[in-house]
Amino acid sequence: MFGYGDANADFHLIGDHPGVHGGADSNVPFTGGVVGERLQPVLNEVGLLGDVYSDEPVIANLFMSYLHMCRLPDGRQPTQKEYDDMERFFDAELRAIAAHVLLPVGETATEHVFREFTAQANKHGMGAGGDGLDMAALHAQEIKGRGFLVVPIRDPREWGPDDGDRLREQLSGILSTDYQQTVDLGRFMPGADPYEVR
8 A cells, every 4th residue: 555645745644554554445544443533633623634534535735654555464563574675665655755744653653763764762762771662752742853853643542532632732833833844055056045955
């Protein structure tokens, strides 16, 4: 299952695989289950989705994909080798979209994003001897990455009563600011014109 949404999006929602985050029947990430039922209304309220809940949501400024895009028998968890085999496809998709804000959903996606796109892995317990990520504490927090703003999302199947509101408030706040991560390379070129790149 390939990604779904706006190929020029500023926001990239990243899940684990269809067996846990939905879409096995619709071929659209984050649909067909409790994850989509809880997450889609929040994304709708902040203006990233045009539907409160749909198996074919209307998307605005959002791209949705999975670390491991294949459906596996009985929805089982991919092995590490299977994640590694699919990494090149996810990486190519992430770089092609070139979003400014990464929204990893659940511990597996958040660990991957922290390890590959931030310098935060050790700080949040992912180093040697660490206990792993505390997703309840990380949920809806802004974390600066290497060229990305990262906002981890606790797996919606585990949400407490305030988690949807926390995410809604955080995304609304980000959308009301200049969240784009760009660099002016104009200083390396003749003339005074700026040359902003992602």
